[in-house]
Amino acid sequence: MKALACVGMGRPENSVIEGFRSAGLEMDEIWVADLSENQLGGGDYLFVLTVNFSPEVSNVCQKALIPYLSYITSWPERNVYHPAIGNPCNFVFCFDGAVCQKLRAVIPDRIYHLPLGADLSVQPVDADSMDVSFVGSLYKEGSDAFDQAVKLSQYSQGYIEALLKVQVRIYGYNLLEAALNKNLVKELQSCLPYEALPGETEEMRKEVLAATYLSDKVTAMERYQLLRAVSGRFETQLYTGDAVDGLPQIHVRGQVETDEERAGIYRNSRINLHFTPRSVQTGIPQQVFDIMEAGGFVLTNFQMDIPDYFVIGEQLETFTSENELLEKIQYYLEHEEERARIALAGQQAVREYHSYKQRAVTIFNTVFSDVE
Numbered sequence: 193m194k195a196l197a198c199v200g201m202g203r204p205e206n207s208v209i210e211g212f213r214s215a216g217l218e219m220d221e222i223w224v225a226d227l228s229e230n231q232l233g234g235g236d237y238l239f240v241l242t243v244n245f246s247p248e249v250s251n252v253c254q255k256a257l258i259p260y261l262s263y264i265t266s267w268p269e270r271n272v273y274h275p276a277i278g279n280p281c282n283f284v285f286c287f288d289g290a291v292c293q294k295l296r297a298v299i300p301d302r303i304y305h306l307p308l309g310a311d312l313s314v315q316p317v318d319a320d321s322m323d324v325s326f327v328g329s330l331y332k333e334g335s336d337a338f339d340q341a342v343k344l345s346q347y348s349q350g351y352i353e354a355l356l357k358v359q360v361r362i363y364g365y366n367l368l369e370a371a372l373n374k375n376l377v378k379e380l381q382s383c384l385p386y387e388a389l390p391g392e393t394e395e396m397r398k399e400v401l402a403a404t405y406l407s408d409k410v411t412a413m414e415r416y417q418l419l420r421a422v423s424g425r426f427e428t429q430l431y432t433g434d435a436v437d438g439l440p441q442i443h444v445r446g447q448v449e450t451d452e453e454r455a456g457i458y459r460n461s462r463i464n465l466h467f468t469p470r471s472v473q474t475g476i477p478q479q480v481f482d483i484m485e486a487g488g489f490v491l492t493n494f495q496m497d498i499p500d501y502f503v504i505g506e507q508l509e510t511f512t513s514e515n516e517l518l519e520k521i522q523y524y525l526e527h528e529e530e531r532a533r534i535a536l537a538g539q540q541a542v543r544e545y546h547s548y549k550q551r552a553v554t555i556f557n558t559v560f561s562d563v564e
Contacts, residue, residue, distance in 0.1 A: 194218040196237045198227055201244040204478055204548075207311035208243050208263055211548030215556070224249060232256035239559065244269050245284065247276035254279040261559060263551075265308055267291055267472050268403035273396045283559045288475030289497050304558055307501055308478050309548040310485035311451075319456035323525060324422060325429040326465040327448055327457055328415075328479065332434045335412035338405050343383050348376055352406075359410045359470065360417065363493050363512045366473055368410070369402035377401060407471035415467050421514055422465065426521055431457060451482075458488035462531060463521055466492035476501065484508060484542045489535040491520055501546070507538040 197209045197219050212219050217238075222231070224242065229252050232240070239259040242249055244266065253260035260279070264272070264286040271277075277284070277298055284299060285306040286292045292305040344352065355371050372380075377398050380386075384405055388397065416438060422428050423442035430436065431454075433447030448454045458464050464483045474496035483490040484507070492498075494510040504510050509524070511517040524531040 193238050194220065194236060196227075196232070196240045197221045198224040198240060198242045198246065198249050200224045201242045201246060202266060203243075204265060204308070204311065205243045207309070207548045208265075208551070209241075210311070210313065211309070211550075211552040212241070212556075214549040215552040217552070217556070227252050229255050232258050245271045245274075245277065247271055247274040250276040250279045250282055253281045257281070259283060259559060261285070261555060263306070263555070264288075264291070265478065267475065268400060268407075270400060273392060273400070275391050283555075285555055285558075286475075288473050289500075290473035291475070306551060306554060307476055307497065307546070308481055309546045309551045310481040310542045312485065312543060312547050312549075314451045314455050314482075314485070316455035316459045316486050317450075317452045319453070319460040321460050322429050322457075322462070323427045324463045324465060324521060325431065325457055325461040326419060326467075327431040327454060328467070330415050330419075330432055330434040330436065331408050331412035331469075334405075334408035338384075338409045342380070342405075344379050348379050351376070356406070356410055356413060360414045361513075364496060366402075366407070366470065368406045368470075369399050372398050372402060372406075380405070403471045407469065410470040411467070414470070418465075418467060418514060418517060421518060422521065425518060426525070429457075429461070455482065455486040458483045458486035461488055462528075463524055464488045464490050466490055468493050468495055480508070481542055481546060484535075484538040487535055487539045489524065489531050490538065491517070491524070502538070502541060506534060507541050509534065 195217055199205055199221050200223050209219050224246055227249055233256060237258060239261050240249060240253050241261045243263050245262040245264060250260050260281045261283045267288055272295060282299060282302050284295065284303045287306065287308045289305050292303055295303045359368055380401050381397065419442060420439055423439060428442050429445055430442045431445045431448050436444045448457065466479055468477055476495055476497050480490055480492055491509045491511065494512050498504065498510060502508055509520055511520055
């Protein structure tokens with residue numbers, strides 16, 4: 193059997209494709225922009241696959257009468273608001289449970305919740321041993337762009353600032369979208385580089401504004417606040433490509449260039465901090481799986497999807513406030529055996545149940561049992 197993967201849509205594209213190959217399926221690859229109906233007319237392919245949703249690929253598959261499988265691995269994903277999302281050829285798998293619920297209003301029989309997974313082929317390289325580390329973006333560029341672009345009325349400016357400060361302190365629930373009224377949406381749209389999609393409704397526009405610009409601003413605020421608090425009490429390493437200011441006690445190591453280097457940091461850090469981007473509603477981001485597969489101990493903010501797949505306190509740890517974050521760092525630095533046991537159990541769980549090979553098998557069985 194053979195399928196076609198259209199590439200160029202985002203991470204973790206290679207891991208997903210290799211998952212299908214390791215499951216026994218031959219996968220040809222082509223750039224998304226190069227796909228045409230003629231390439232699918234010979235009946236050579238069982239289906240077409242992309243990471244994240246492509247309206248163009250969906251429309252080509254619809255004309256060629258071939259199943260189109262998309263795996264949404266990041267959020268926001270604006271393409272899901274395109275009218276092509278309703279094409280009967282579509283089978284959409286999404287890592288975020290709350291997003292699945294929304295999309296079921298459009299494609300009730302073709303949307304499936306499927307968490308992300310781990311690439312078992314990445315081999316960690318040696319890294320320094322360290323107590324606490326964070327690998328990732330500070331969202332500084334998006335935050336600065338928001339501040340420079342947004343010129344609201346005095347009332348709206350005060351409202352948005354208060355909203356952002358409240359959201360930073362709330363974990364497990366995103367109130368940004370619900371808090372935007374019609375006038376605020378109109379104001380924000382007028383001063384941000386926002387281009388509406390075909391057929392976009394006011395509700396869609398509100399969701400996109402909340403999930404992109406506002407969520408990125410909250411993410412930047414939260415990461416600075418938490419890293420400032422953590423580095424004030426613990427020896428903390430920060431691996432980022434962003435310019436860093438306002439964190440005088442943190443050790444800035446620069447951006448990590450390869451997956452192998454990143455895995456080495458995860459494995460050799462006693463505690464790996466993870467802060468979910470606020471645009472992700474309930475899902476478990478890719479980095480959580482990467483840390484666990486490398487054998488690292490992960491301490492992440494609580495997400496509603498986590499208990500569906502992992503045992504908190506046995507395979508990973510979570511926090512729901514700044515105080516709880518600091519308390520758990522202190523606890524696990526003082527309880528080495530328990531910390532190591534959780535890291536090992538998390539690694540075993542990921543390797544046994546959450547590889548991309550297993551995700552590929554789930555996708556294949558779901559689609560073709562449904563087709564039959």
